[in-house]
Amino acid sequence: MRDISVTTSDQVRALTGGRYRSTTPYTVGREKIREFARAVQDYHPAHWSEDAAADLGFTGLLAPATFSSIILNHVQREILDTVLTGYRSTRILHADQVLDINRPLVADDTLTCDIYFESVRHFADYDVLAIKSVLIDQHGETVQTGSTALLARTGRAHPQLAETVALPGYSPALPRPALPLADPVAPSGGSRTPCTTVAFDSLAVGAALPIRTVRLSHDDLVNYAAVVGDTDSIMRTSAGAMTGLPSAVAPGMLKLGMAAAFLSSRLGDPAAVTRFRAQFAHYTHYLRIPPHAASAIEFNGHITSLDPRRRRATIAIDARSAGRRLFGYAAAEVRFPLAD
Template sequence: MHTASEQAMASVGRHYRLIDHYEVGREKIREFARALQDGHPAHWDEGAAAELGFAGLVAPLTFSSIVLMVMQRRMFESTLTGYDLGQVLQAEQAIEVHRPIIAGDQVRCDCYFESFRQFGDKDFLVIKNVLSNQHKEMLQTAHSTAVAQTGSDLAADLRGVVEGVIMTGQSAADRLDTATLRTTEADTGVVECFEEPAQYNLPEGLPRPWTVPAFTELSVGMELAPRTVLLSRGDLVNYAGVSGDSNPIHFSDVVARSAGLPDVVTHGLLTMGLGAGYLTSWLGNPAAVTKYAVRFAGFAPVQATEASAIEFHGRVKELDPARRAATIALTATCAGRKLFGRATAEVLLH
């Protein structure tokens, strides 16, 4: 039996693909927008989406995390079985948007393991995921850095408390038993690809997004109006169900404290999604963001009986007159704690 780290090292340079596609539904888009407290009309009303030039509801920017979570879960069930899901966290996420995801898209996912490194008792895995649709159009390219705690003492203690509360069928023992029983690629949900990297088409003919602020209204250093979002334990549980991220540090006090955290904490991708909503609310158009990257610096603890307030701020960092594009630097804090080590977005303006 290989260790988790050996499994990860052996995966570098390999290419995997989800066997089945993920079909994007109208109600799932609304459900995800609700979980992010994102009221932009294009997520809810087909007429509003049509006004922006799209044939169906437009998914929030980080909707792709649902598909990425499916791919991650399949990989941990079939290839990276040595890791405990309760010990794996997102350290960094970067998304390049080629075309917004819309209702009716049948999303395919190709996963490329790019690198693996160790620092002390932590493993860092860098993975590229390419999302495309049934027309072989590229939708998003996402780079993720996952970090896993592998220290034997902490791992043993944490594994014990995780096993009792993790979603049924997701414990380390369950995953190992299931992996042993699986005999075909169809059982695992993923297939390893040995041919040249998949070929995709870049979407053509997309209209330049209309935005509330015009490019000429911006200046370097300009501050965006701040926004405060409240998150309760109910919000965390709802997001866990909607997104598929069932890591128990987001709902179990016992697991969170065993992992060295002060309390149950927010999902990193939830705060990233809230930041995207803050940005697209200012822009007035969820299709105006072309790149969005966050390096996570901390978590927002959420008490059992009181919601936590997350404050978002934005600032115009750079302007590109030739492309009428701007780079926006974002910050997110909770009770003075920085949640983003670095967060930037590239946006197009009219």
């Protein structure tokens, strides 16, 4: 009999250019928004109170900017369980992330997630996967898109590739989604104007935002993992604490969520951010939390560019713990009200 076994790398290459659609739509719940906001230490009132969200122009409770990581974690788990069965989640490193936000998520949104496998290449002991995610709401509107790079240690060979790629939800050779170039009208918030508490005309390139310091413990890591449904992280962190291992590593999307909370607290409007970019795979990026103490993290930012015509600013974000940088690079693009 002919040996048809293939590597996991071959699985990904067979999927490249195609789309995987999540099998079950995800409905954004009010309490889940509050749980996630607590997990990333984002205490902007719009994440906790419908009245505060209404003051910003939304008809439901506003989700923090990186809330979509819950949905993406669910879909990633689904893909690893059914399509890319040769990879282990514990051997996948989140290298970098770009998140484009057409509108924020709000309570009662029902979302479908499409995953596009853009490319795969092999480097040293890793497969480098470039993946695009597209969140589509109940109105058929694209609300968020993400570009992700994952580093996956090469897994063992897995047979029956033909059966793998024929699973429900996968469609081969679909065209790339057409991404909007302008901000569409948000169905839940209407045609809203940003409600930043900082005036665009007061900004200058090089200006710094006030520093915010937060603390992160083992319990915080376990709580975040529970909220996003990352059972592997819960087991690793809890086992480390019980067995006396020296530290646990904070995931990249938790740090990015806390960076988004930092911007919300300084700008006043969580929905004003239209893009996040972050590089996690960097020798400085590991935030190690000791088992019986909390680590202090200092967030700061500065303006790197201004676009007066579009009333937009780019803000570089820096996060440090014990003097060590936690991002290779991180930045956000923020939209401000148009001039009168």
